[in-house]
Amino acid sequence: xKNREEKRRHTIPSFRLLxxxxxxxxILIYDLLFTxxxxxxxxxxxxxxxxxxxxxxxxxxxxxxxxxxTLVIATAGIDISVGSIIAISGAVAAWLIAQAHAPLIAVLxxxxxxxxxxxxxxxxLIAYLGxxxxxxxxxxxxxxxxxxxxxxxxxxxxxxxxxFEYIANGFLGGLPFTITIVAAMLALALLLSRKTAxxxxxxxxxxxxxxxRFAGINAHRVKLLVYAFCxxxxxxxxxxVASNIKAADSNNAGYLLExxxxxAVVIGGTTLxxxxxxxxxxxxxxxxxxxxxxxxxxxxxxxxxxxxxxxxVVVAVFLLQSENFRKAIGASFTRRAA
Amino acid sequence: MKRGIDRKYIPVACTICVAALLYVAAGLSYKGFxxxxxxxxxxxxxxxxxxxxxxxxxxxxxxxxxxxxxxVVALTGVLTACLVEKLMWHPLAVFPVALxxxxxxxxxxxxxxxxxxxxxxxxxxxxxxxxRGMANVISLESIPIYHPFFVNITSWGIPLGNGIILxxxxxxxxxxxGCALYIAHYTKFGRNVYAIGxxxxxxxxxxxxxxxxxxxxxTLNGFLSALGGIVLxxxxxxxxGLAGEGLExxxxxCVVIGGTLLxxxxxxxxxxFVGVLIMGIIQTFIIFKGTLSSWWTKIAIGIxxxxxxxxxRALLHFSQRSRHSRGN
Numbered sequence: 115x116k117n118r119e120e121k122r123r124h125t126i127p128s129f130r131l132l133x134x135x136x137x138x139x140x141i142l143i144y145d146l147l148f149t150x151x152x153x154x155x156x157x158x159x160x161x162x163x164x165x166x167x168x169x170x171x172x173x174x175x176x177x178x179x180x181x182x183x184t185l186v187i188a189t190a191g192i193d194i195s196v197g198s199i200i201a202i203s204g205a206v207a208a209w210l211i212a213q214a215h216a217p218l219i220a221v222l223x224x225x226x227x228x229x230x231x232x233x234x235x236x237x238x239l240i241a242y243l244g245x246x247x248x249x250x251x252x253x254x255x256x257x258x259x260x261x262x263x264x265x266x267x268x269x270x271x272x273x274x275x276x277x278f279e280y281i282a283n284g285f286l287g288g289l290p291f292t293i294t295i296v297a298a299m300l301a302l303a304l305l306l307s308r309k310t311a312x313x314x315x316x317x318x319x320x321x322x323x324x325x326x327r328f329a330g331i332n333a334h335r336v337k338l339l340v341y342a343f344c345x346x347x348x349x350x351x352x353x354x355v356a357s358n359i360k361a362a363d364s365n366n367a368g369y370l371l372e373x374x375x376x377x378a379v380v381i382g383g384t385t386l387x388x389x390x391x392x393x394x395x396x397x398x399x400x401x402x403x404x405x406x407x408x409x410x411x412x413x414x415x416x417x418x419x420x421x422x423x424x425x426x427v428v429v430a431v432f433l434l435q436s437e438n439f440r441k442a443i444g445a446s447f448t449r450r451a452a
Numbered sequence: 453m454k455r456g457i458d459r460k461y462i463p464v465a466c467t468i469c470v471a472a473l474l475y476v477a478a479g480l481s482y483k484g485f486x487x488x489x490x491x492x493x494x495x496x497x498x499x500x501x502x503x504x505x506x507x508x509x510x511x512x513x514x515x516x517x518x519x520x521x522x523x524v525v526a527l528t529g530v531l532t533a534c535l536v537e538k539l540m541w542h543p544l545a546v547f548p549v550a551l552x553x554x555x556x557x558x559x560x561x562x563x564x565x566x567x568x569x570x571x572x573x574x575x576x577x578x579x580x581x582x583x584r585g586m587a588n589v590i591s592l593e594s595i596p597i598y599h600p601f602f603v604n605i606t607s608w609g610i611p612l613g614n615g616i617i618l619x620x621x622x623x624x625x626x627x628x629x630g631c632a633l634y635i636a637h638y639t640k641f642g643r644n645v646y647a648i649g650x651x652x653x654x655x656x657x658x659x660x661x662x663x664x665x666x667x668x669x670x671t672l673n674g675f676l677s678a679l680g681g682i683v684l685x686x687x688x689x690x691x692x693g694l695a696g697e698g699l700e701x702x703x704x705x706c707v708v709i710g711g712t713l714l715x716x717x718x719x720x721x722x723x724x725f726v727g728v729l730i731m732g733i734i735q736t737f738i739i740f741k742g743t744l745s746s747w748w749t750k751i752a753i754g755i756x757x758x759x760x761x762x763x764x765r766a767l768l769h770f771s772q773r774s775r776h777s778r779g780n
Contacts, residue, residue, distance in 0.1 A: 192573070244769075248517070248573075249714050249761055256705055257754020263747035373519075373577050386571045418592055418693075421585030425578045429564075432574060439568045 130383040130390075134398045137381070137431050141405050149412050161285045165408060173404035174282075174292035175200070175351035175368070179375040180382070180396040181296075181303050182347030185340045187379050190320045190388025191247035193341060195236060196348040196375060198258025200368025203229045203352025205262040208271040208362030211278060218277050226349045232258075233345015237338035255372070262364035272361040282358035292354055296397075299347060303393055313391075316340060320388025378403055381431050402431070462767055463711030463760070464723040470709075470756070471730045478737045485740060488616050494732035499625040500525065500684040502728040504699060505706040506632045507676030509724045512707050513636075514669045515649040515716030516572040520561065521677040522699030523583035524554050526692065528681030530587045533595035533691025536602060543602045551678045557583060558674020562667035580700070587693035594692040597685065606686045621683050628679060629725060635672075636721050645669055649716030705753055706731055709760050713768075730756065 145152040145165075155164035179196050186193045203225040210216040210224060232254060239250040284291040307313030315336050318326040323333045348368075355367050380386060381402055382395025406427055410420045433439040479485040495502075504521045511518045528550040535541045535549065561579045565572050597603075609619035636642040644665040647655040656662050685691050704714075710727030712719025734752050738745075 243762065243765055245761055245765055246714055249708065252701065252704065252708075253754050253757045253761065256701055256757060257751050260747040260750030260754065263745070264751070268745055268747060373580075376574070377577065380574055386573065416589075418585060418588030421581050422589060423585075425582035425585060428581070429575075429578045432570070432578070433564075433568060 130392060131395050131398065133431065133434055134382050134395055134402060137427075138398055138402050138405065141402065141409055145405075145409055145412075149409065152412070157288070160288060162288045165412065167290065169401065169405050169408050170293050171290040172408070173400050174290075174296050175354050176371065176374055176378060176400040176404060177296045177397050178299055178347045178351040178354070179344075179371060180378040180400045181299055181393060182344030183372075183375045184379050184382070184384055184391050184393050184396040185303065185307065185316060186247070186344045187376070187384050187386060188316045188320045188388055188391035189337055189340050190323075190386075191240060191337065191340070192376065192386070193233075193236060193251045193344050194248060194372045194376075195232070195251040195254035195258055196344065196351075196372045197368040197370060198255050198262065199229050199232050199345055199348035200352035200355055200371060201259055201262035201362075201364050202232065202265070203349040204356030204362040204367045205265040205271070205364050207278070207353055207356050208273055209265050211275045212271050212273040218275075221275070221278055222353065225353055226346060229345045229349025229352065230342055231345075233342040233348070234338065236345065237341030240341065241334040241337040259364060262362075262367075266362055266364050268364075270361050270363045274360065279357055279360055282354045295350065295354065299350065300393060300397060303343075307391075307393065312336075312339075317389055317391065320391075374403055375400070377428055381428065403428075460718060463713075463764055464720050464726075466760070466763060467709060467711050467723050467726045467730070471726050471733065474730060474733045474737070478733060478740070482737075482740045485736075488612075488614070490736065492616060492618065492622065494729055494736065495622045495625060496619060496687070497735070498728050498732045499621045500680040500687060500696075501699065501702055501706065501731065502625050502725065503628050503676055503683055504680040505703040505710075505724050505728055506628065506721060507673035507680075508700075508703040509707050509710070509712055509719065509721050510632075510636070510645060510669050511572075511673050512704070512712055512714055513649045513716060513719055514645045514666060515652065516565070516666070516669070517576065517704070517714075518558075518561075518572065518579075518670065518673050519576040519700045520557070520579035520583055521673065521680070521703055522696040523580045523587065524557055524674060524677035525681040525684055525696035525699055526694065527557075527583045527587040527590075528554050528678040529685045529691040529695055530590045530595065530693045531691070532682055532685050533597050534590050536597050536599050537595050543599055543605070547682060550682055551675055554678025554681065555671050555675040558677070559667060559671040561674070562670030565670065566663045566666050584693075591691070591693055594690045596690040602686075603689070606689060621686050624679070624683055628676065629721070632676075633721050641665065641668060646717055649718075651717070702731065702753075705757055709753075709756055711760070711764070713764060 149165075152165045155162055155167060157163075179200075183193060183196065206225040206228050207221055210221045216224070236251050236254060239245050239253075240247050243250075280291060281295070282292055286294050307316065315326070315331050318329065318331060319333045319336045327333050351371075352368065356362050378399030379396045380399070382392055382397070382399035384391040384395060403424070406424055407420060410423055411417070415423075484490065504525060508518060508521060531553060532543075532546050532550045535546045536543055557579060561572075561575050564570055564575050605620055607619075609617035610623065611617050636645070644655070644660045647658065647660050648662055648665055652662060681696075684695060688695075706727035707719070707724050708714060708727075709730055710719065710723030710725070712723060731753065735749055738748055
C-alpha cells in the first residue's frame with residue numbers, strides 16, 4: 115500500500131510534464147523535418163550560434179518572469195504587473211546610465227531594488243489588505259507604464275555602456291550570458307522551494323490559506339515573499355530587455371509579457387487555482403512559446419499570422435491538459451443539466 | 453438590514469462624488485471647462501470605451517473576466533473597414549456581419565469556459581491573442597473609410613441648439629446604455645447574472661441556468677465589443693488592426709472605479725457609466741492643463757483605482773464585521 119503510494123508520488127510529476135514536453139518535442143520534430151539548418155550549431159569566435167541557442171537566448175526574459183509567476187500562481191495568485199515592472203526597471207537603469215552616470219554596481223542594483231520593492235507593494239496589498247491579486251496588480255500595471263514614462267520623460271533613452279550591454283549581448287563559456295542568468299535564478303528558486311520547506315508552504319497556502327494559517331504557516335509572509343520574488347525576477351528581466359536594445363522604451367518594453375508568462379506557467383502544468391507547481395514546467399512552457407514564435411518566423415510566415423497560430427496552439431495544449439476536456443472527449447459530449 | 457442596503461450603494465455614491473468633485477475642480481480652474489460642448493466631448497471621446505466597459509460590467513458581475521475586448525474592437529473595426537472599402541459592401545450590410553462576428557467569438561469563449569471549466573482569464577487571453585492576430589491578418593495598415601453613406605451617418609446628429617450637436621455615436625452609446633440598464637435590472641437574465649456572481653453554487657441550487665447564462669454573458673460582451681469596434685471606426689473614420697491595445701484594462705479600470713466588485717455579484721452599470729466619465733474628465737483636464745503629459749492619465753487612473761479598491765475593501769470589512777456582531 116505504502117509502496118504504491120510512494121510510486122504514485124514519483125510518477126505524478128513526470129506525468130504532469132509529459133504534455134508540455136510532448137508539445138515542445140512536436141514543435142522541434144516539425145523543425146527537424148521542415149526547417150533546414152534548424153539544428154545546426156556553429157562556433158564563431160568561440161561562441162555558439164544557431165536557432166536553438168537563439169531560442170534559449172531570446173526566451174530569457176520570459177523564462178525569468180515565468181519562474182516568478184509560477185511561485186505567485188502556486189499561492190493561487192496572479193501578477194499582471196510584471197510587464198510594467200520590466201519597463202520601470204529598464205527606465206531606471208537607462209536613467210542611471212545616461213543621466214546620472216552612475217557606477218555599474220548602482221545600475222545593476224538600484225533597478226533590482228526598485229522592482230523588489232514594487233513587488234513588496236503588490237504583496238502587501240494582497241497579503242495584508244486582502245485585495246484580490248488580479249486587482250491589486252492591475253493598479254501597478256496601469257500606473258507602472260506611466261511611472262516609467264515619467265522617469266524617461268516620455269522619450270526612449272538610448273545609452274552606450276559596454277559592461278551593461280554584456281548582460282544581454284555577452285557570452286559566458288560559449289553560451290549567451292542570459293542563459294547563465296536564467297539558470298542561476300532557476301537554481302535559486304528550485305533550491306528555495308525544493309530543498310527548504312518554503313515550497314511546501316507555498317503549495318499549502320495555494321491549496322488552502324485558512325488551513326495553512328491554522329497549521330502555523332504565516333500565509334501573509336509567504337505571499338509577500340512570493341510577490342517580492344516575482345518583482346525581482348521582472349526587474350532582472352527588465353535589465354536584460356534594456357541591455358538587449360541598448361535603450362529604455364517605456365511603451366514597449368515587456369509589453370504583454372505578463373500574459374505570455376502566465377500562458378507559459380499554465381502550459382507548464384501549474385493550475386491557476388494554486389497548489390502544486392512546477393518550475394521546470396514553466397521553463398518548458400516558456401521554451402514552447404519561444405520556439406513556436408521562432409519556428410513560425412523561420413518558416414517565412416508573416417508576423418501577423420504568428421499570433422493566430424500561437425493562440426490556437428496554446429488553446430490546444432491547454433485543452434489537452436484540462437481533465438474536463440479529456441473527460442468530455444472520452445464520454446461523448448453529454449451536456450450536464452446545468 | 454436597512455443599513456446593509458444603504459451600504460451597497462456606497463461605492464457608486466463615492467464614484468459619483470469623485471466625478472462631481474473632479475468636474476467642479478476642473479471647471480473652476482479652467483475657463484470654458486463647463487461649456488456643454490466639453491461635456492459632449494467626454495461622451496464622444498469615450499463612447500467606444502463606455503460600450504466596451506458595459507459588456508465588461510456584465511462579465512465581471514457574473515464573476516468572470518474578459519481580456520479579449522480590445523482585440524475584438526480592433527478586429528471588428530478592421531473587418532468593417534475592409535468590407536466597406538475593399539469589398540465594396542454597403543455599411544448597413546457590414547454592421548450585422550461585424551456584430552455577429554464579435555458575438556460568435558464571445559459565444560465560443562463562453563462555451564469553452566463553461567463546458568471545460570476553464571478559467572476565463574486564460575480562455576479570453578487566448579481569445580485576445582487570436583482576435584488581434586486575425587485583425588492583423590486582415591490588414592496591417594489603417595484602412596480609411598470614404599463610403600458616402602458611412603460618412604453621412606457618422607456626421608449626422610441631433611442638434612440641441614446653440615450650435616451643439618449630439619452626434620450619432622453618442623446616441624448609439626446612450627442607446628446601448630439604456631438597453632444594457634434594462635437587461636441588467638429588469639430581465640430574468642440580469643437577475644441570473646447577479647445571482648451567479650454572488651455565488652455560483654447557490655445559483656445552481658436555486659435552479660438558475662448557470663451554463664446558459666454564462667455563455668450568454670460572454671456572447672453579450674462579444675456583441676458589445678463589436679459595437680464598440682464599430683463606434684471606434686465611426687469615431688476615427690478608419691479601421692486599424694492595432695487599435696484598442698490595452699483597452700481591456702481601461703475597461704476593467706472603469707468598471708472597478710464605477711464601484712463594481714471584481715469578485716462578482718455587486719455593482720451597477722450606472723457606476724460604470726460614471727467611471728467612464730471620470731476617465732474622460734481626467735483626460736480632458738490633462739489636455740486643458742497643457743503642461744502635463746499624457747502619461748499622467750495612467751498614473752491618475754492607477755491612483756484612483758487604488759483608492760477605490762481600498763475603499764471597497766474597507767466597506768466589505770466593516771459590513772462583514774457588523775454582520776458578525778449581529779450574528780452573535
